[in-house]
Amino acid sequence: MNADSLLPSPDVLSPNPRIPRRRWGIALLLGVGVLVNYIDRVNLSVALPALHAEFGVTAVTFGWLLGAYSWTYALLQMPSGVLLDRFGVKLVGRVSTFLWSVASFAASVSPGLGGFFAARLLLGVGEAPTFPAAAKANGYWFPAKERTLATAFSDAAAKLAPALGVPLVAVMMVHFGWRISFAATGLASLAYFGLFFRFYRNPSEDPHLSQAERAFMAAGGALPEVAAGPSRKGASLGYLARQRKVIGLSIGFASYNYTFYLLLNWMPSYLSSTMHIDLQSSALYTAVPWLVATFTDLLVGGWLVDALAQRGWNAVRVRQVVLVGGTALGMGILGAAYATTAASAVFWISVSIGGLAAAAPVAWSLPALIAPRNSVGSVGGIVNFVSQLSAISAPVVTGYVVKVTHSFAWAFGVAAIFLAIGVASYIGLLGDMAPVAEPA
Numbered sequence: 001m002n003a004d005s006l007l008p009s010p011d012v013l014s015p016n017p018r019i020p021r022r023r024w025g026i027a028l029l030l031g032v033g034v035l036v037n038y039i040d041r042v043n044l045s046v047a048l049p050a051l052h053a054e055f056g057v058t059a060v061t062f063g064w065l066l067g068a069y070s071w072t073y074a075l076l077q078m079p080s081g082v083l084l085d086r087f088g089v090k091l092v093g094r095v096s097t098f099l100w101s102v103a104s105f106a107a108s109v110s111p112g113l114g115g116f117f118a119a120r121l122l123l124g125v126g127e128a129p130t131f132p133a134a135a136k137a138n139g140y141w142f143p144a145k146e147r148t149l150a151t152a153f154s155d156a157a158a159k160l161a162p163a164l165g166v167p168l169v170a171v172m173m174v175h176f177g178w179r180i181s182f183a184a185t186g187l188a189s190l191a192y193f194g195l196f197f198r199f200y201r202n203p204s205e206d207p208h209l210s211q212a213e214r215a216f217m218a219a220g221g222a223l224p225e226v227a228a229g230p231s232r233k234g235a236s237l238g239y240l241a242r243q244r245k246v247i248g249l250s251i252g253f254a255s256y257n258y259t260f261y262l263l264l265n266w267m268p269s270y271l272s273s274t275m276h277i278d279l280q281s282s283a284l285y286t287a288v289p290w291l292v293a294t295f296t297d298l299l300v301g302g303w304l305v306d307a308l309a310q311r312g313w314n315a316v317r318v319r320q321v322v323l324v325g326g327t328a329l330g331m332g333i334l335g336a337a338y339a340t341t342a343a344s345a346v347f348w349i350s351v352s353i354g355g356l357a358a359a360a361p362v363a364w365s366l367p368a369l370i371a372p373r374n375s376v377g378s379v380g381g382i383v384n385f386v387s388q389l390s391a392i393s394a395p396v397v398t399g400y401v402v403k404v405t406h407s408f409a410w411a412f413g414v415a416a417i418f419l420a421i422g423v424a425s426y427i428g429l430l431g432d433m434a435p436v437a438e439p440a
Contacts, residue, residue, distance in 0.1 A: 020213045022206065023141045023150070029199055030134045031153035033097065036192045037127045038161030040104050040185045041069060043169045044120070045162075045265045050178040055113050059269075063399025066265045067392045068117050072124030074388030078237055080129040081381020085234050085374055089137045090200055092129050097193040100126030104186030108179045131364065132380035139368035139376050140203055143220020145309045147368060148319070152302025152361035156294045159357050162264060163290035170268075223368060223376065234374030235439045241382055243436045245370050248429025250386035252327065253363045255422025256356050258390035259330055259415040263289070263353055265395045270408050275342040285342055289350040293357035300358040301326065316433050320426075323362045327423050329355020331416045337409035366430075372438045379436075390418075 044066060051057040057065070083092050103123035110116040134154045142150045172181040203209055203217065204225050218224075240246050267286050271277055277285065305322055309315040332355065335348030363383075371379040398411045 018212070019216045020210045022209045022213055023146075023203075023217065026137065026141050026200070027150040027153040029195065030137060031157040033093075033157075033192055033196060034130060034134070034154045035157035035161050035164075036185075036188050037100055037130055038158045039165035039169070040100060040123060040127070040189060042162045042165045042264060043181055043185050044069075046166055046170045046173060046268050047178050047181075050173055051116075054178075055116075057113070059403055060399045061113075063396045065113075065117065065120060066395035066399075068120040069124040069127075070261070070388050070391040070395075072121045073128050074124075074385055074392055076125060076128035077132065077385030077388060078378070078381040081132045081377040081379070081384075082237070084129060084132055084136050084377030084381075088202065089133045089140075090202065090205075093133050093200060094193070094197055096126050096129045096133075097189070097196050098126070101186055101189035101193050102126070104182055104189050108182035108186060131384055132367075132377050135364055135367045135380040136377045137200075137202075138365070139223040140225060141217065141222065143217055143222050144369065145220060145315070146306055148305040148309075148361055148365045149298075149302040151365045152298050155357070155361040155364055156297035156302065158360075159290050159293035159297055159353070161290075162267075163287040163294060166268060166286045166290075167284055234378055235372045235436075237378055237382065239439045240371075240375060240378055240436070244429050245431065245433070245436055246379060246382055248425045248431065249363065249366055249370070250383045251425035252323070252422040252430060253383055254387045254390045255418045255425070256327060256330065256360060256363065257387035258394045258418050259333055259352060259356060260360075261391040261394040262398055262411065262415055263333075263349060266398050266408070266411075267349065270336075271342060271345065274408060275345060277342060285346050288346050289353045292350040293353045296326075296354040297357040297361060301361040305362060319362050319366075319433060323359045323430075324423055324426050326355040326357070326359030326362075327419055327426065330359075330419045333412045333419075334416045337412040366433060369433060370436050372436050 051062070051065075080092070080096075100123055103119050103126055106122060107116055107119035110119055131154070135151070138147055138150045138154075169181045169185075172184060201207075202225055203214060203222070267289070271285050272281075275285075301322060305318055308318045330352045332348050332351035335351065336345045339345035339348060364380075367379040367383060368376050394415075397414065398408070401411045401414070402408060
């Protein structure tokens with residue numbers, strides 16, 4: 001397989017068709033990684049009946065299992081950012097992809113809940129650097145006016161994964177059992193480890209990057225590389241965590257992540273228990289909102305934002321409108337609280353996750369825009385750490401709320417309130433998205 005085969009062909013990806021498009025091959029590679037690791041995450045979301053039959057798992061225990069992955073994932077966000085800033089995307093990415101492959105295989109052979117729980121914790125360790133690494137890599141590889149679309153390759157993959165993965169995993173579980181489905185995701189993860197090891201390089205190391213494309217990237221504001229090593233330092237985590245823009249981005253993205261993980265983990269169970277449809281049918285219904293989210297992520301949050309900026313629109317204003325508007329649309333999840341049919345529930349969930357998906361790549365492009373020098377990984381780590389507190393709490397809180405109220409209505413209400421706080425945070429704290437000042 002030639003390395004250039006990773007490159008997509010449409011000329012629309014470059015404003016100048018004479019400029020080669022090696023950078024879009026890197027964006028595609030990173031997107032494939034997100035696709036694989038999100039399928040690893042969602043395989044548990046359809047496993048409740050099988051785990052109940054084998055281990056006696058209840059709704060509350062299932063909520064804790066769903067959240068276990070996010071504990072280590074969250075705890076390692078800021079350390080991952082520091083490691084990325086010091087040792088680079090290539091080394092940290094290789095180690096992390098190998099670890100998450102091991103974790104998926106470990107889940108498939110777990111003899112009991114303890115081993116299964118440990119495998120989910122290890123999965124969080126392996127996948128922790130994924131998004132901070134993608135943010136940092138996109139900063140190196142893309143000029144500012146293409147960076148949102150590049151980010152959308154990764155973020156849209158997170159939405160496409162449940163659309164493809166939930167029905168596929170459900171079929172495998174029905175016909176072959178839950179252990180085979182986890183082993184299959186392990187094989188997919190191991191295959192991606194091989195791809196990443198073979199193809200990912202920073203621009204300065206990539207023999208297939210032409211001088212014309214390198215000059216185009218630099219002229220457009222791609223971040224300069226600094227040699228990796230222990231002496232390489234950016235702003236401290238303490239300094240970054242006190243900055244108003246970092247706080248605003250963190251809270252806003254956490255509100256998105258709460259609803260995202262609620263739906264990622266509980267949507268199949270919600271549709272099967274509330275709308276009384278079987279596992280395979282609920283998996284097919286589940287695919288619809290995630291396909292909508294994939295479309296809005298790429299088309300609105302990615303392509304449209306960059307296209308308007310390249311046509312002379314105020315780039316900050318465009319990002320603000322999509323970021324705030326998309327997060328506000330997320331509050332459409334309240335409609336699902338009152339839905340009486342599967343079709344209406346899927347409609348309102350599609351409105352919610354479609355709006356949030358449009359906002360997400362904008363949010364993920366911001367660490368490379370607001371971070372001080374040599375601190376993109378650290379800012380990405382802080383943002384993802386705070387957002388992963390939502391990923392931890394959403395499955396657990398939802399499990400308790402459903403147990404107490406025998407309904408998902410209050411769970412959706414909590415998500416809508418948090419999204420309103422996120423909108424206020426984007427407006428009042430993130431503001432104009434200007435870079436954070438260098439520490440004195």
